Amino acid sequence: xxxxxxxxxxxxxxxxxxxxxxxxxxxxxxxxxxxxxxxxxxxxxxxxxxxxxxxxxxxxxxxxxxxxxxxxxxxxxxxxxxxxxxxxxxxxxxxxxxxxxxxxxxxxxxxxxxxxxxxxxxxxxxxxxxxxxxxxxxxxxxxxxxxxxxxxxxxxxxxxxxxxxxxxxxxxxxxxxxxxxxxxxxxxxxxxxxxxxxxxxxxxxxxxxxxxxxxxxxxxxxxxxxxxxxxxxxxxxxxxxxxxxxxxxxxxxxxxxxxxxxxxxxxxxxxxxxxxxxxxxxxxxxxxxxxxxxxxxxxxxxxxxxxxxxxxxxxxxxxxxxxxxxxxxxxxxxxx
Numbered sequence: 384x385x386x387x388x389x390x391x392x393x394x395x396x397x398x399x400x401x402x403x404x405x406x407x408x409x410x411x412x413x414x415x416x417x418x419x420x421x422x423x424x425x426x427x428x429x430x431x432x433x434x435x436x437x438x439x440x441x442x443x444x445x446x447x448x449x450x451x452x453x454x455x456x457x458x459x460x461x462x463x464x465x466x467x468x469x470x471x472x473x474x475x476x477x478x479x480x481x482x483x484x485x486x487x488x489x490x491x492x493x494x495x496x497x498x499x500x501x502x503x504x505x506x507x508x509x510x511x512x513x514x515x516x517x518x519x520x521x522x523x524x525x526x527x528x529x530x531x532x533x534x535x536x537x538x539x540x541x542x543x544x545x546x547x548x549x550x551x552x553x554x555x556x557x558x559x560x561x562x563x564x565x566x567x568x569x570x571x572x573x574x575x576x577x578x579x580x581x582x583x584x585x586x587x588x589x590x591x592x593x594x595x596x597x598x599x600x601x602x603x604x605x606x607x608x609x610x611x612x613x614x615x616x617x618x619x620x621x622x623x624x625x626x627x628x629x630x631x632x633x634x635x636x637x638x639x640x641x642x643x644x645x646x647x648x649x650x651x652x653x654x655x656x657x658x659x660x661x662x663x664x665x666x667x668x669x670x671x672x673x674x675x676x677x678x679x680x681x682x683x684x685x686x687x688x689x690x691x692x693x694x695x696x697x698x699x700x701x702x703x704x705x706x707x708x709x710x711x712x713x714x715x716x717x718x719x
Contacts, residue, residue, distance in 0.1 A: 384679055385420040385686040386710055388703070389457050389571075389602050392424065392435035393692045396639045403434035404441070406696050411445045414703055415452040418712030420686065422449070423457030423487055428498040432624075432633040439472050446480040455485025457567070457602075457688075458549040462490050462509070463502040466516050470523035470536035477544045484544040486524075487567065488517065490555070517562045521546060525592050545593060552576070556584040563591025565598040568682065571690050574661030577601065581682050602688035603678060604663040607671045607702040607709075617693045617702075618665045619643030622656045624692065629655065639694045668709035675706075 390410055394403045411422050424441045427433040435441055438456040446454040459469060469486075476484045490513045500506070522529040523536040524543050548559035548566050551573040559566035566584045568577045581599055588597035604621060608614035623643040627633045638646075648656070664674045675687050691702045707713060 384676065384710070385600075386675075386706065386712060387421040387423070387453075387600070387686060387688040388414050388419050389423045389425065389688045389690040390435075391427065391433050391690065391692065392441075394432050394434055394636045395694045395696060396636045396642070398636060398696075400434040406699075407435070407441065408445065408448055410700065410703070411449050411452070411454070413700060414707075415449040416713075417703065417707035419452055419703075419707065421453035421455060421485060421688075423455045423485065423688065425457050426460050428502070430632070431635055432637055439469075439476070442476060442484070443479070446476070446483060451483075453483050453485055454480070455544075455547070456487045458487030458489040458547065460491060461488045461516055461520070462513055463499075466519035467523055467534075467536060470520055473524065473544050474536050474538055474540065477542055478538050478540050481540070481542045485547055486520075486544045487547040487549050488520070489549040514558050514562065517546070517548070517558065517564070521562065521564070521591065521593060543593070550580070553580045553583050556580040557587055560584045560587035560597070561589060563589050564593055565600075567599065567688065568601045570601050570678070570682075571604045571662050574659070578682055581684070585683070599682070599684045600686035600688055601678060601682045601684055602690055603675075605671060605675070605689045605691050605702065605706065606663065606665045606693055607668055607691075607705045608698070609667060609705070611666055611670070614665050614667060616640050616644075617698050618663065620694050621663060621692055622659065625659050625662075626652055626656060629659075637692060637694065668705045671706060672709040 390407050392403045392407045394400055414422055424435050424438045426438045428436050442454050473486045490510045519529050526535055526539055528534055546564040548564050551569040556566055568581055570577050585597050606614050606618040608617055617640055620638050620640045620643050623638045623646055664671055679687050691699050693699055
């Protein structure tokens with residue numbers, strides 16, 4: 384089974400946005416060395432807790448800083464942009480780093496409501512045209528001219544970055560199936576209904592110029608440490624962060640485990656944290672490995688994308704190292 388990484392460039396306590404992007408770079412280098420399959424970065428706007436607002440630029444930097452791991456977006460918020468422009472951006476990336484680039488797309492707004500207006504010159508983009516926009520993107524990426532305008536996305540080349548559609552519902556699964564692209568379910572966002580969405584994708588998949596068969600993966604929060612006690616301690620900060628996001632957003636940087644220990648939770652907040660644990664795998668390496676394999680079997684996929692947001696940064700690095708050792712990723716990479 385393949386293990387991959389989703390990094391949202393979280394701004395940890397006491398850190399700056401510059402620190403967060405440097406940490407993303409360090410994490411990409413480490414997971415490349417450890418044998419992870421792909422490394423995706425996200426798109427979020429007008430936030431004080433996440434530094435990644437331009438994933439296409441970050442992908443360029445990370446691809447240059449790594450050697451083997453696939454680098455991609457998780458994902459580009461397509462309704463905000465021209466399909467032609469995104470196709471040209473990723474044709475350039477594919478030309479620079481052939482065979483290593485993934486184009487993950489989504490239809491979420493990526494921030495507070497006014498972000499939609501700021502990104503679209505005062506207008507709110509329609510998500511109803513999203514499927515057609517994905518079809519346009521596929522055509523442009525593969526050198527076609529979907530509107531007979533006498534144009535093509537340049538630079539052209541022998542290889543094309545695959546499109547992955549990101550989603551957390553059955554609607555996105557059906558769009559991915561109809562368009563014939565790969566599908567990634569965000570279990571770390573929605574801990575319920577994901578297997579039905581993935582099955583819907585498999586059931587309705589139509590072959591396309593990109594691929595003949597369906598291909599899916601699932602992303603989940605993971606906190607791995609040497610002991611269960613240590614893992615639970617570190618996971619407390621993620622519990623509090625998710626809670627604050629659901630209550631309107633993190634005002635500043637991500638909380639620390641100490642912040643979580645000192646926080647006075649209400650009964651309703653404690654219940655919500657228990658519910659949110661459906662989206663998180665926590666524990667020592669053996670338990671986490673077992674839970675990840677169970678999640679993959681549950682979704683009928685052979686790849687799980689790991690998203691780890693904990694403080695301090697060294698604990699994040701340790702979590703990915705322990706996971707790589709549990710799955711023997713380095714030895715697999717050396718053999719291949």
